[in-house]
Each structure stands twice: as C-alpha cells, then as structure tokens.
Amino acid sequence: MNFSRTARMALVFAITYCMAFTTYSQDNTAPAQPAAKAAAQDAGPAANTVPAQVTENSDAGPGAAQAEPAAAPAKEEAKADKKKEGKKEKFDWKKSHIVDVANAFVKEITASNYEAAYKMGGTILREKRTLEEFTADMKKWAFDRPGKVEWDNGNNALPVNNGFKLMGKYTPKEGVAFPVYMHLEGDAHVDGKTRNREWSAKTKWTVMDYRSAKSMMSRVSDGSSTILDKILLVCAIGLLIALLGLIIGYMRGLKGHPRELWLMFFTKLTEYSAYGAASSIFVIFLQQDVIMGGEPLGDTNGYMYYMIWGMVATIITMMVGAVCDTIGVKQCLLIGAVMLLISRFCTPLSQDIWVVTFLGFLPLAFGFAITGPVLKVGIKWFTTLKTATLGFGLFYTLMNVGFTVGAEIADYFRKHHADGMEIFGIEMTTYQAIIGVGFLINIPDFIAILIMREGAEMTENGVVIRKKDGLSGEALSTELKSNVAERRQKMIREFIRSVIATVIVGLVAVAFIYAEVHTWKVGVVKSGIYFWSFVITAGILAVGGIIYAIMSLLGSLNTGASLDRVMKSVRDATEETIRQLKENFSQKPFWIYMAMLGILTFVKLAFYIFHVMFPSYATRVFGYDFPVVSLFGTLNPAMIVFLVPLVSVLTIRIRSYSMLIFGTFLSALSVFICFIPDGLALAIGDTWFGTWLFDYWVEAPVGNQDPFVISLVLFIIVFTIGEAIWSPRLMQFSAEIAPKGKEGAYISLAVLPYFLGKIGATVMADILTEKYFASGMTEFPDHEMAWLWIAIMCLISPIGMVVFKGTFTASEQMAEDEANAVRKAETA
Incomplete structure (x- = not known):
C-alpha cells in the first residue's frame, strides 16, 4: 500500500473534520468562554525541576525581586502572547513567600520547637490534631533530627486548588536523605467562594501538613519499616511471582511458535x-x-x-x-x-x-x-x-x-x-x-x-x-479489470450521493448558525450543542463518503494495483457489514443477541465514565495532586490479570448466564458503596487500609483525607471482582447463543450497542459535570450524586438480565441443543 496516498487521504479527512468543528465552536464562544476560563484552575502550575536550595537559616524575602523597568514592555508583550494562546501565567513558587513559610516551619521542627511550629500551622492543622498528636507525627516521620530541606518540585493541590504541594528532599546532618512533601493552604482566611486561587507574592500561606514520602522499599532497607510495609512487600513479591508464573505458563504452551x-x-x-x-x-x-x-x-x-x-x-x-x-x-x-x-x-x-x-x-x-x-x-x-x-x-x-x-x-x-x-x-x-x-x-x-x-x-x-500467491493476485487483477466499468459507475453514484448528503448537512449547519442552536438549553442539558455534535458527525461521514468514492475512482485508474485492491477490501468489508445487518435484522435470534448486549452495555459504560469524566471530576473534587489515572487505571487491570484466571477455574461448571447475572449485579451494586456513612468510611480509614491509601498512595494530608476516597476505592475493588466474573463470560455467551455458522457475524456486530451507548454516556458525563462539579464552581457539596446516577445506569444491566431471563435462557438452551445435535451427527 502506498503510504503517501494514505497520508493524503487522512489529511483531506482531517481538514473537513476541523472545518466543521471550528465552524460550530466559533459560533459557540459565548457559552464556552466562561467554562474555559475557569477550567484553567484545574491545571497544576508547577513542577519546575530546578532545585531551590533552602537551608535552616534561609533569609529569602517574601516575594520575588522586581523586574528592571526597561524589561517591563517585553514582559507585557509576553503576557499578551500567552493570553492570546489561551495560557495562564505560571505561579513561580520558588520566588514566592511559600518557600519562606515552609522553611520557617521546617526550622522549628528540626529544632524540636513543636509548639511553635504547631502555632505557625493553619487552622486545619490545629483542628485535626492536638499538639501531642502533631508532635508524635513529626517524630514518626523522623523530622526531629537537625537537617535541611531542598524543595525541588511543586504543584496545585487540595479540592478546587485551594492550596499547593511542595515536594523536596530532607537531608539530616546524620543519616540518609529522604523525600518529603508539605501541603499549604493559600489565603485560608478568605471565604472559599471569594478566594483568589491565582497565587502570587501577596498570597498568605499556612501549613496544613508535613510528611515523609519514603517509599516502602526505602523503609524496609533502612530498618524503619512497619508491619504493614512487610505485609505489602510479601504480597507484592507473591503477586509478581504469580504474574511471572502465569506468563511462563503461557510461554511454555506456545513454545515452538x-x-x-x-x-x-x-x-x-x-x-x-x-x-x-x-x-x-x-x-x-x-x-x-x-x-x-x-x-x-x-x-x-x-x-x-x-x-x-x-x-x-x-x-x-x-x-x-x-x-x-x-x-x-x-x-x-x-x-x-x-x-x-x-x-x-x-x-x-x-x-x-x-x-x-x-x-x-x-x-x-x-x-x-x-x-x-x-x-x-x-x-x-x-x-x-x-x-x-x-x-x-x-x-x-x-x-x-x-x-x-x-x-x-x-x-x-x-x-x-x-x-x-x-x-x-x-x-x-x-x-x-x-x-x-x-x-x-x-x-x-x-x-x-x-x-x-x-x-x-x-x-x-x-x-x-x-x-505471495502470484496466481491469486493475477486472478484478482483480472477480476478487477473485467468489471472496472461497472465499478466506476457505482463509485460515481456513491460520489454524487455523498456530495448531496454533504450539501444537505451544510445547509442544516447554516440554519443552525442563524437559529443560534448552540444557545439552546434545558436546565443544565445543553441540547443545542448536542444537536451540533450530531450534525458535525453527519458532515464528517458525508465528506468521508466523498473521499471514499474519490479514492476508489483513483484506484480504478490503475486497475489491479495496490490502491485498487485495498479499496476493494474496504468496499467488501463495508458491504459485508451492511449485508449482515440487513440479513440479521429479520431474524429473532439477532434481536435477542442485540438486546442482551444492549442491556449489558450499561454496566460496561462504567469503564468509559472512568476514562472520560473521572479525571476532571477528581482533579476538582480531590485536588490536582490526586492520582486521577492510576486510581482506576492501575487498580482495575492489575486485579483483572489475577482474578480472571482464578474465577475461570473456580466457575468452569457454572452456566454463562448465571455468571453474567451474578457478576453484573455485583458490579452494579458496588457503585452504591460510594454512599456508605462517613463514620464507617473513617473507621476503615483508621485501619491499615487507610494508611496504605492515604499515606502510601494518595499522599493526602491530614485535613484532606476525604472519607469518600475510601468509599470510591472499595467500590472500584468490588466492581473489578464483578467484572472478573461477568466480562470473560460475555464473549462466551455471545458465541453460545449465536446461530451455528454465524458466530463471526454476530460477534463482529457486537460493537454496535456499545458504540451507541458511548454517545449517551458522553452526554451523561457532560450533564453530571455541569450540575455537580462544573469548572466555575468553588464548592462541590453534591458531587456524590453523580455516582448515584452512574449506579442507576449500571443497575439496568442486571435487572434487565433478570427480567428477560426466560428469553435469554431459552436462546442459550436452543444453542446448546443445536450443538449437541451436531455432536451426535458427527459421532454417528
């Protein structure tokens, strides 16, 4: 295949894509700008890796040195350029008062003046811990030895970016250096709704918490490990051995390939x-x-x-x-x-x-x-x-x-x-x-x-x-040459239809612009924008049809060559998909199959929500420094690797449909764990589980250890267990109820319900974002309600499986009877 031709096709497709999206969005700037401006608060300003050397006796001033007057025009020009690009001025934490506040606090701790440091801390620090508890924590982290801190990193932190997180290295006069971090609140004395979160030299910083960031392996190697460290180390080694054993087992079975x-x-x-x-x-x-x-x-x-x-x-x-x-x-x-x-x-x-x-x-x-x-x-x-x-x-x-x-x-x-x-x-x-x-x-x-x-x-x-089979290639070339005239007529008709469709979509787009459809709203539902999205998609598909027809015509100019063969493959695949849809739409088993997949789509969309909505949700509700990707992106696949083989072995004799019902119920009900009482979540947080989560993984400071995070992690764990039960059986059940000889066609069309479901889930994510944690909000009192709607969505799957149990099990039994009949015929 000629790559340059493929590249040109992609470029033409891209131009149309952007023109449509830009046309829509430029007419939508009125509603988009306020959200975009507030969205800048979500960006973490900070991790500059050039160290800022800080000693115990630092005399740095509270703010950065003023620029030379002659440089002012250049700076103003630079600011204008950044504004033009939609960028936000960076907070230079190394030159701000935050370093002095952190320095002074560390100085009192290393001098064992715990009461003085306690009084220097913010209101939350004193509310959440007594002086005795604070002192015990500082000694636990080994901060009671003389030394110095070198801050080398920092970024926005805390919900709604109410503060900042400094990261650095503590070097005691005797002993090995280790990483530390400190959370500070910005302008905590100002009401949260009116607080200016664009930090500057005038910001008043107060310490919320100061902690060691030693890794588990570091604590084990230097002898400061806890029982939890040893348990986690044993579990980690055991899981690593299990993973290697699993992979080696597969490799042995595939030896000689x-x-x-x-x-x-x-x-x-x-x-x-x-x-x-x-x-x-x-x-x-x-x-x-x-x-x-x-x-x-x-x-x-x-x-x-x-x-x-x-x-x-x-x-x-x-x-x-x-x-x-x-x-x-x-x-x-x-x-x-x-x-x-x-x-x-x-x-x-x-x-x-x-x-x-x-x-x-x-x-x-x-x-x-x-x-x-x-x-x-x-x-x-x-x-x-x-x-x-x-x-x-x-x-x-x-x-x-x-x-x-x-x-x-x-x-x-x-x-x-x-x-x-x-x-x-x-x-x-x-x-x-x-x-x-x-x-x-x-x-x-x-x-x-x-x-x-x-x-x-x-x-x-x-x-x-x-x-390469020269004979089959020659035969294909002969076939393509023999019907080139007929194929060109078909391509021309496709081109004309696609042009007409593009013109119609263009006229609709013009009408949308004059009608200001982008401003249509029903409560928080931005219906006009969603209508625009479908028009843009239709336009892309229509223009894609034009490109498809043109590429086919270009291929037919050199009949039987690479481009002609590739376009024939694309055409055959498209026509086969359409043929399968037409053929199967008239068959009852197909509708049963699609209904089952459609019902199960609701619980599958929880994965999509975690990829689409959760990053914005977590950075706003929990803070930019929250591990928004790995909380689900590490926990879920890491558990699945080990659970799927285990569950498959233990449940090999259980029917697929029973496993689907049980697994989807477990996954759907797990979302309701988000609503366990705060008292119970805090009680769990006071155990080794909370230490592992808040101290070792999330690095949440005392004062920002939200009990909802405990509930969220428990929900992900239980959801994943349910997934390990139903997910492998979904493909098996899909193949089992498909009519004999049509397994491939049915499975290839299985993407359709999920394809449609993702559209609804994206709209749902936008509505939930706008209602419960929009970028302009300074508080999120009802953010948990977003998970209630997600729980309701997920519950549709197991409830639907139960309601239609008779239909689905009858299809499963018919497929099983058919398989037994074939088996008997083969052995007869």
Missing part, C-alpha cells in the same frame, strides 16, 4: 502502555490544553470533540479492518505504527486545534483502526487451533499489564512535571508530555514490526513462510 508471535506480543505490551498512559487524559487534555479562538475548549466542547472522534474512529475501524486480508499483518502493523508515531510526535508540538486534529487525533484514529484488529488477527495466524486459547490468554494478560504501566506513567508525569516540560526549546504541557512519551514507547514497537517476516504463519505442521 514463530518469532512473529512474540514480537506481536511485545507490540501489544508497548502499544497498550502508550495508550493506557494517554487514554484517561485525552478528555482533560482537550478541555484544558487544546486552544481554539484563544481559549481552551472547556468542558462541553472537550466532551463533544472526544465523542465525535470516538464515533469516527469506530467507523474507520469497521471499514479499514479488512485491509489486513489484502496486504498482510506486517504491512498493516507498519502502517498503523507510522500513523501512531506521527500522532504522538506531533500532538506535543502544538495546542492549536487544527494541528492537534490534523496531525494528532486523525492519525491516531487511523492507527487504532488498523492496529487494533490486526493484533487479534495476528494471533490467529501465528497460533494453531489448539494453542489459540493460550495466545489470546497471554494477549489479554499483556493488555492489562500495559494499561497498568501506562496509568503509572501518566500519574508520574502529573506529579513530577505538573508544570509541563521543555525539550529542545519546545514547551509542552503535562498532558502533551504524557502523549509524547507514547512516541518514545512506539519506537521499539516499530523496530519489532520491522523484524517480522512477511508471510510467516503457524500451521498444524509447524512454521511456514508463505510467499
């Missing part, structure tokens, strides 16, 4: 590490970093952009997936890898919506569309019928390991590079840097694909290298 299988597994691990790092921050990146008209997109526009991109990416996947059959696994993976490299290289270079779309999200969509299906097809090519199960098992394990690694990468950058990075003179935001890491991860991925052999395949008799 071609190297392409292992290279593909490596590709899987690297790609899902890159994707796992970026997937949970895509929406917040769009909302805060992507600039259009001098302002960030804001909440609603960010959600809608992501929804439209997701719909377009899914449709591209359905159309392009069949290209693998034409050009092979290696060529498909190479094209996908190049697309992903382009996307992850270019996205960090600019915040402009045109650049981000042209060279970022559209290549990403094509990369996912090509790479995703091919990785699954590759397992089929590189395994036998007997070993395919092992191949998919290792595939699933590495996918979850990749997600876990990616989540940790994302939160590492959010913590240590909260103010972004500068590489070769190019400034990147935190989220651009996270996406850029994917580029570095994809480089060895690309090299691994290059090492693959073209035509490698695993057969029952061993590894073979198949050469």
Whole structure:
C-alpha cells in the first residue's frame, strides 16, 4: 500500500473534520468562554525541576525581586502572547513567600520547637490534631533530627486548588536523605467562594501538613519499616511471582511458535502502555490544553470533540479492518505504527486545534483502526487451533499489564512535571508530555514490526513462510479489470450521493448558525450543542463518503494495483457489514443477541465514565495532586490479570448466564458503596487500609483525607471482582447463543450497542459535570450524586438480565441443543 496516498487521504479527512468543528465552536464562544476560563484552575502550575536550595537559616524575602523597568514592555508583550494562546501565567513558587513559610516551619521542627511550629500551622492543622498528636507525627516521620530541606518540585493541590504541594528532599546532618512533601493552604482566611486561587507574592500561606514520602522499599532497607510495609512487600513479591508464573505458563504452551508471535506480543505490551498512559487524559487534555479562538475548549466542547472522534474512529475501524486480508499483518502493523508515531510526535508540538486534529487525533484514529484488529488477527495466524486459547490468554494478560504501566506513567508525569516540560526549546504541557512519551514507547514497537517476516504463519505442521500467491493476485487483477466499468459507475453514484448528503448537512449547519442552536438549553442539558455534535458527525461521514468514492475512482485508474485492491477490501468489508445487518435484522435470534448486549452495555459504560469524566471530576473534587489515572487505571487491570484466571477455574461448571447475572449485579451494586456513612468510611480509614491509601498512595494530608476516597476505592475493588466474573463470560455467551455458522457475524456486530451507548454516556458525563462539579464552581457539596446516577445506569444491566431471563435462557438452551445435535451427527 502506498503510504503517501494514505497520508493524503487522512489529511483531506482531517481538514473537513476541523472545518466543521471550528465552524460550530466559533459560533459557540459565548457559552464556552466562561467554562474555559475557569477550567484553567484545574491545571497544576508547577513542577519546575530546578532545585531551590533552602537551608535552616534561609533569609529569602517574601516575594520575588522586581523586574528592571526597561524589561517591563517585553514582559507585557509576553503576557499578551500567552493570553492570546489561551495560557495562564505560571505561579513561580520558588520566588514566592511559600518557600519562606515552609522553611520557617521546617526550622522549628528540626529544632524540636513543636509548639511553635504547631502555632505557625493553619487552622486545619490545629483542628485535626492536638499538639501531642502533631508532635508524635513529626517524630514518626523522623523530622526531629537537625537537617535541611531542598524543595525541588511543586504543584496545585487540595479540592478546587485551594492550596499547593511542595515536594523536596530532607537531608539530616546524620543519616540518609529522604523525600518529603508539605501541603499549604493559600489565603485560608478568605471565604472559599471569594478566594483568589491565582497565587502570587501577596498570597498568605499556612501549613496544613508535613510528611515523609519514603517509599516502602526505602523503609524496609533502612530498618524503619512497619508491619504493614512487610505485609505489602510479601504480597507484592507473591503477586509478581504469580504474574511471572502465569506468563511462563503461557510461554511454555506456545513454545515452538514463530518469532512473529512474540514480537506481536511485545507490540501489544508497548502499544497498550502508550495508550493506557494517554487514554484517561485525552478528555482533560482537550478541555484544558487544546486552544481554539484563544481559549481552551472547556468542558462541553472537550466532551463533544472526544465523542465525535470516538464515533469516527469506530467507523474507520469497521471499514479499514479488512485491509489486513489484502496486504498482510506486517504491512498493516507498519502502517498503523507510522500513523501512531506521527500522532504522538506531533500532538506535543502544538495546542492549536487544527494541528492537534490534523496531525494528532486523525492519525491516531487511523492507527487504532488498523492496529487494533490486526493484533487479534495476528494471533490467529501465528497460533494453531489448539494453542489459540493460550495466545489470546497471554494477549489479554499483556493488555492489562500495559494499561497498568501506562496509568503509572501518566500519574508520574502529573506529579513530577505538573508544570509541563521543555525539550529542545519546545514547551509542552503535562498532558502533551504524557502523549509524547507514547512516541518514545512506539519506537521499539516499530523496530519489532520491522523484524517480522512477511508471510510467516503457524500451521498444524509447524512454521511456514508463505510467499505471495502470484496466481491469486493475477486472478484478482483480472477480476478487477473485467468489471472496472461497472465499478466506476457505482463509485460515481456513491460520489454524487455523498456530495448531496454533504450539501444537505451544510445547509442544516447554516440554519443552525442563524437559529443560534448552540444557545439552546434545558436546565443544565445543553441540547443545542448536542444537536451540533450530531450534525458535525453527519458532515464528517458525508465528506468521508466523498473521499471514499474519490479514492476508489483513483484506484480504478490503475486497475489491479495496490490502491485498487485495498479499496476493494474496504468496499467488501463495508458491504459485508451492511449485508449482515440487513440479513440479521429479520431474524429473532439477532434481536435477542442485540438486546442482551444492549442491556449489558450499561454496566460496561462504567469503564468509559472512568476514562472520560473521572479525571476532571477528581482533579476538582480531590485536588490536582490526586492520582486521577492510576486510581482506576492501575487498580482495575492489575486485579483483572489475577482474578480472571482464578474465577475461570473456580466457575468452569457454572452456566454463562448465571455468571453474567451474578457478576453484573455485583458490579452494579458496588457503585452504591460510594454512599456508605462517613463514620464507617473513617473507621476503615483508621485501619491499615487507610494508611496504605492515604499515606502510601494518595499522599493526602491530614485535613484532606476525604472519607469518600475510601468509599470510591472499595467500590472500584468490588466492581473489578464483578467484572472478573461477568466480562470473560460475555464473549462466551455471545458465541453460545449465536446461530451455528454465524458466530463471526454476530460477534463482529457486537460493537454496535456499545458504540451507541458511548454517545449517551458522553452526554451523561457532560450533564453530571455541569450540575455537580462544573469548572466555575468553588464548592462541590453534591458531587456524590453523580455516582448515584452512574449506579442507576449500571443497575439496568442486571435487572434487565433478570427480567428477560426466560428469553435469554431459552436462546442459550436452543444453542446448546443445536450443538449437541451436531455432536451426535458427527459421532454417528
């Protein structure tokens, strides 16, 4: 396949995409600007890695030195440029009074003047702890020894960014240095609703908490470990051994398979590490970093952009997936890898919506569309019928390991590079840097694909290298040449229909502009913006139809060549999907199948909510320094890796439908754990569980240890256990109730309910954001209510499975009877 042609196709597609979105959003600037301005509060200003040397006797002044008068015009010009780009002035914490406050507090602690430090602390510090408790904490963290602190990092912290978190290294005069952190409130004496959170030299800082950030391994190595440390260490070693044993078990079963299988597994691990790092921050990146008209997109526009991109990416996947059959696994993976490299290289270079779309999200969509299906097809090519199960098992394990690694990468950058990075003179935001890491991860991925052999395949008799079948290629060329006139007529009709559809969508868009549809609202429901989103999507699909027809016509000019064959594959895949829909729509089993998948979609959408809504929710409700990615992105896949094989072994004799009901009920009801009484959550927080969560993981200061976080983590744990029960059985049940010989068609169409469900879930996320934790709010008294609506959504799945139990079990029994009849016929 000629890559330059593919690139040109992507570029044309991107131009239309951006023109439609820009037209809509520029007419929507009135409602978008206030949200965008407030959204800037969510960005963590701070992690400058140049150390600020601080000693016990620091004499630094309370503010930064004033600039030279001659430099004032240049500074004003720089500020104007930043405002033009939609950026917020950074808070230079190293030159602010915050360093002096932290310094003075540390000085009193190292001198054992605990009462003086206690009085220097803020109101929350004194309210939450007595002097005796405070003193005990300082001694527990080994701060009672003379030494000094070097602050080298900092970022916004606390709910609604009410404070700041300094991070540094404490070096005692005797002993080994260790990391520390301090939370400080800004202008705590001012009412929360009127507080200015754009910190400056005039901000009054008060200490909330001061703690050690020693890692578990550091405490074990220096002899200061606790019983909890030892228990966690034993568990970690045990889980690591179990993971290695699981992977080695798969590898033994796959011994003798071609190297392409292992290279593909490596590709899987690297790609899902890159994707796992970026997937949970895509929406917040769009909302805060992507600039259009001098302002960030804001909440609603960010959600809608992501929804439209997701719909377009899914449709591209359905159309392009069949290209693998034409050009092979290696060529498909190479094209996908190049697309992903382009996307992850270019996205960090600019915040402009045109650049981000042209060279970022559209290549990403094509990369996912090509790479995703091919990785699954590759397992089929590189395994036998007997070993395919092992191949998919290792595939699933590495996918979850990749997600876990990616989540940790994302939160590492959010913590240590909260103010972004500068590489070769190019400034990147935190989220651009996270996406850029994917580029570095994809480089060895690309090299691994290059090492693959073209035509490698695993057969029952061993590894073979198949050469391209010249006869079949010649036959295909002959077929394409024989019907070229007929095909061109069809392409011209498609082109005309697509042009007419584009004109109609354009007229609707013009009418929407004159009617000011973007201003339509029903309460907090921005119905006008949602209408615009569907018009934009329709426009993209209509223009996509034009590009599709043009590419087909260009391919027919050189009949039988690469482009003509590729477009034939795309056409055949599209026509086959349409044919399957038409054929199956008239069959009752298909509607039962779709109804079951549609019902189960509601509980599956909880994953989507965590990727789309949770990052914005957590940064506002819990603070920028909260681990918004790894809380779900690490906990969930890490548990799934171990739970799925265990649950599968223990429940092998239980019917799939029973497991689906039990598992979905467990997952859906787990959301209600968010509403356990605060007293119970605090009681749990006072145990080793709270120490592990608040002190070791979240690094929440005393005074900001929200009991809701305990409830949230318990909910994720129980939800994941339920997922380990129902998720593996969903695919099995899908295959079981599909009519004999139509399993592939049914499974290939299984994406439709989830595809439609994501549209509703995105709208739901926007409505919940606007109502309970909008960017302009200074308090979130009802943020828990968002989870009530999510719980109700999830409950639809198990309740629906129970209500329609008779229909679904009858289909399951019919499929089982059919399978038994086939088995008897084969043995007769």
